[in-house]
Amino acid sequence: MSAGGPDEFEIIAKYFSWPSARSDVVLGIGDDAALLTVPAGRQLVAAMDTLVEGIHFPAGTAARDIGYRALAVNLSDIAAMGADPAWTLLSLSLPRSDDSWLEGFAAGFHELAVQSGVALVGGDTVRGPLVISVQILGHVATDGALTRSGARPGDAIYVSGIPGEAAAGLAVIQQRLAGSPATRFLRQRFLRPEPRVALGQSVRMVASAAMDVSDGLLADLGKLCAASGCSARIDLERLPASAAMRSLFAASACERFALAGGDDYELLLTVAPGRESEFHRRLAGETACTRIGEVVAVAGAGDTVQCCREGRPVSVEAAGFDHFAPGTSA
């Protein structure tokens, strides 16, 4: 971990130096760079995601939740590749050295690092506006990664968990809805996304394509389709229902949350017709996945992702989706 001055050294030593059980960390924090051993027969998987206050989480979010979230959104990228997470680097730009904030942030980050078996091996802390960048590194069997580009017409489209609950949780926070089991549940769904690492690993050999949902189901499915050179049909009545969401919001709002709300960090998966039974076998014990539609051939003009209700195409743009910008700032 390179240092911007004595302060930084103290911050790193005090808050970010915890023992790791990983024997593949030859050299961790403290030198100019980390030295790591990638196992033979594995490809390196690398991603980087940045969080800015007011854009990726509301101002006032607890430091512990920010720390957790910063690692979670990166682990979600590893999950989408079906890979094994291994190491992380953290760059923290902070207006001032605030002990209780740093303690909380480090605790949240550490909590998920331990849970996911990831070692913090480097990065830096600098003085500046609150911006958090996390680099995640992992590995996967050579040529065995899930990608966005493998979907083919006829493949079933699945989504894990219940998309929309995170966006509903953000609405709970922003609208300061009164505390109840439902609001507390949804708040947690926003504040503590669960990266679907185990799910990605389980279905790696069976799914034809995968992607994590960070910018909203429709927007992200559109990207998967673009990468795969195909289109998609979503059957709106198949979207998994959330009791907590339904108890607080109108059905139309729930549908909007599910289709356009980001931050779910669930996985979108496509599965070829002949592999669906194996797919379901591999799901045993994992996060439930719901079949929400089908990959179709590109049909000239029109939306890449076509929404249908009871078999009839509907225009979701006309229902107000244009007002929902992708991302957590929605």
Add this chain to the structure above:
Amino acid sequence: MSAGGPDEFEIIAKYFSWPSARSDVVLGIGDDAALLTVPAGRQLVAAMDTLVEGIHFPAGTAARDIGYRALAVNLSDIAAMGADPAWTLLSLSLPRSDDSWLEGFAAGFHELAVQSGVALVGGDTVRGPLVISVQILGHVATDGALTRSGARPGDAIYVSGIPGEAAAGLAVIQQRLAGSPATRFLRQRFLRPEPRVALGQSVRMVASAAMDVSDGLLADLGKLCAASGCSARIDLERLPASAAMRSLFAASACERFALAGGDDYELLLTVAPGRESEFHRRLAGETACTRIGEVVAVAGAGDTVQCCREGRPVSVEAAGFDHFAPGTSA
């Protein structure tokens, strides 16, 4: 490269998608993560450095120089390990999408990426204050990396290039000194640090320890000593002289720049007595290195790094070094 919305996709496609000749990039920008091949028998080297306007470069610095610098300071960490740079991920937090700024930034980043053979394989762009995080990945022969911890009493201490010129260049910029060949030269030394990648590779098997100088020679040598469990003596009269620096600044200021100014991104190297002739053989054709002192045993109380003038210990703190905070904000 994960996306924060359609804007980000456009930005990435427009400014940051250039072809790379690296065959070890299995999957670059455009999926949830990059897929990379680390050659057999090599360890992965990973570092991350963040740049904040006003802290790591003066406000008003040309976007092209910022782009170059963001990659340069990271390559310098790879150089300090004696490793081969390979891949980079870039996270750009930007207040607004400014075409000419993005064009300039991308051009500077691209310029050095091509020059150093590094492929940009991922990252993200987000809306936020101007903060640039770069992740650099490389590799090195297993157990062959240079580290900070190998210095032993009796080893010679070398520094590459002319430390202090970057700090003098920053002073030229901040004091708005009139244009002249000397001011232009020093400005470039600050704006365009040259990561000593080839030098690190050349001396990897010969040097006992290495570190790049980002926070000032004395501060960084102190960290190398701490990692190696030893102390150091610097002979001030051996510091390499810079004609440009001398033409603009008093001798005492030049010494301060050399000892306490950061941003040089030169390499500090230690060499065991029996390896010095081989060290010099390997230097042929590389950046000149100057022997500036010696590693000594820890001698109880006192500074880790002792400065001497004509053989006599001098206190550089007394000469005003306390007023120089490490880092580019000095």
